[in-house]
Amino acid sequence: MWDYTEKVMDHFYNPRNVGEIEDADGVGEVGSLACGDALTLYFKLDENKKIKDAKFKTFGCASAIASSSALTEMIRGKTIEEAEKVTNQDIAAFLGGLPEQKMHCSVMGREALDAAIENYRTGKTVQAKKIEGKVICTCFGVTEKEIERAVRENKLTTVEQVTHYTKAGGGCGGCHPAIEEIIARVRAETAVGATNEARPAKLTTIQRIKLVEETLEREIKPQLKRDGGDIELIDVEGSKVVVALRGMCSNCAAAGATLREVVEAKLKEFVSDDIFVEEEKR
C-alpha cells in the first residue's frame, strides 16, 4: 500500500472544487484514459484578473485526484502571472509530499495549469495533449521538452526518476538511452548555470574547493580505504567535481555506484546540493 500523507488522503476523500466552469476563461486538458490518468482544469478570473474560481475533473488514482484538488486551492486568488510560477514540487509540497513513483501526478497538475493558461492567452482550442517538439517516449507520448523540464525543476538524475515524474520510459523501455542523454545534457547546463550564478555569498570558489577536499579526507577516503580503495581530487569546476578512483576502486565493477552513492552523496551533504561527480577520463 502506498504511504500517502494525511493531507493526500484528505484531498482524495474530500476533493475540493470538483466540477466544470461553463464560461471558464481558461481550460486545460491533459492525460488520457490509456495513460491511466487525466485531468481537466477550469479557471475563471475576476475583474482584477485574479483567479476567483478553479474547478477540476480527474480520472486517476488517489494522488492524481489529491494533486488536482490541491492545485485548484493553490491557484485561487492568484493572478495568472503568480499562478504560472506554481511548480509540480509546490503541488507535492502542499500535500506534504508524494511517493516518488507518484510524482507524475503533480507534474500532470502543472501541465494542466500550463495548458489552461495557454488557452486563456491564445484562445486556442484545447487539445487533449499539446505535442511540442520531439516525442521521446512513444508509449506514453512524452516529449523532449516535458522531460527536460521535469529533470531541471526536480533535479532528476536517473531514468527511473524520470519515469516516476513523467511516465516516460515506463512502457517498452526503448527510449531509456534517449532519456539518459537528456539527463546528461540538462545536468551539464545546470552545472554551467551554477558557476555563473552569484553564489559567493555562500561559498567562494576557493572555499568550495577547500570544503570538497576536507569532505573527501574526512568522510569519503576512510570508507573507500576500508575496501582497499582510494580517491584523488582532480578538479572542481563550479558544481562539477572530477575525481579519480585509485587502488581497488579503480577497476571495481561497482565503481559507478560508489561514485554516486558514496562520493556524490557525501559531497552533496557536506558541500552543496548541486554537486555532481564525474570520474576523470583516461
Added chain:
Amino acid sequence: MNVYLDNNATTRVAPEVLEAMLPYFKDEYGNPSSMHSVGGRVKKEIEAARAKVAELIGADPQEIVFTSCGTESDNTAIRGALEASSGKKHIITSRVEHPAVLSTVRYLEKRGYSLTELPVDRQGMIDMSEYEAAFREDTGLVSIMWANNETGVIFPIHEMAEIARGKGVVFHTDAVQAAGKLKIDMKDTPADLLSISGHKLHAPKGIGVLYVRRGTPMTPFMLGGHQESGRRAGTENVPYIVGLGRAAELAIAGMAEENTRIKSLRDKLEKALLEKCPDAMLNGHPEHRLPNTTNISFEFVEGEAILLMLNREGIAASSGSACTSGSLEPSHVMRAMGVPFTAAHGSIRFSLSRYNEEPEMDYVAEKLPPIIKRLRELSPFVKK
C-alpha cells in the same frame, strides 16, 4: 464491518493449521534427518503431511517435494526440467502466467532459449489449435497455469497436458490458485510437474510444494543435503510442512463447500454489482472460472481510487490498475485479454474464501455502487 475479499493474494491461516504447527516451534524441535527419536518423531509428521498433500491432488506421497513457496516451485520446475531435457531449447507458455513463471522463462529466453507465449482471447482462453501448432522439434517444456490469479479463468489442463505427452514434452502447471479450490487428480491428469503455494489455501506464507511425477527428469535447484530424496536440499521447514498438511486436510473436506456455498456467494456478489453499476463488465470466461473469483471492470474510473475508497469501508480487494503496482501500465493479464484501457484501469478482483459469509456480500453490494458513482462524478470522461 471488515470484509476480506483478497484471498487470491493470500488467505487467513486457518486456526486448525496454527494449532497443528505450534508444537513444532516448542517441544518438537528435532531435525527429521537425525538418528534419534527427537528427530524421528518429527520425520513421521512430515511424512503424514506429505501423504495429506498427495491426497489433495491425487498423487503418490513420493511425488511431493516441499519447497519454500510457489515461486520456488515454478523456478525449480522450469529450470530443473529444461536442464535435464538434454539440449531442447524451446519453451511454450501463455501471456497470462504469473510473474513467477513469466519472469523465469523470459530470463531463459535472454540466455539462449526460445519462447512461445500463447495469446488468449477476450475471455482469457487459449486457442487449442494454436497451442498444438506451437510445438517444435526442440520443445523441451510447456508451462501453463491451471487457473489464472486475476480472472480465475481455468485452462483445460487435462487436454493440454495430454497433447504435450503425445509429443513427448514435459508439462508443468502452476496450480497455485487451483489447488484447494478445484478437484485435482494427478492419476488422470497427464501433467508432469505442478506447483502449489501454502498461503493460498490457509497455510502460512513460506511453504510450497512441487509435484514431480515419478520418472520425470529433473535437476534439483537447491543443492546440499539429501532432503526430499535429493530433489530439494535444505533442512525441512517442519512447522510449516505440518501446517500445510493440516491445510490440505481441511481443503479436501471443504472442496464441496467451495464449489457450492462459496460459489453461490461469489455469484450473488457478481450479479448484484453488475446490476447496480452501469458500465460494468465481467472479465474472463463466465463458466470456465474458479468458484471463488470474480473480476469486474468499472469503466471510466481508476482501480486504486476504488480500492482506497473500499478500504475506508473495511473492504479488502485488489485491482489490475497500473497505479496499484507502481508500474505504469495495467495488468499484463488484462492487456493480453484485450480489455480496453478504459476498463482495464478500473478492474477490481474479489476473491472469496471459506471464511466469507452472505451478509458480507450484501455489505459490499451496498457500499461499492455509490463509490463508483462518486468517482465517476470526478471523472472528465463521464459527461453530464
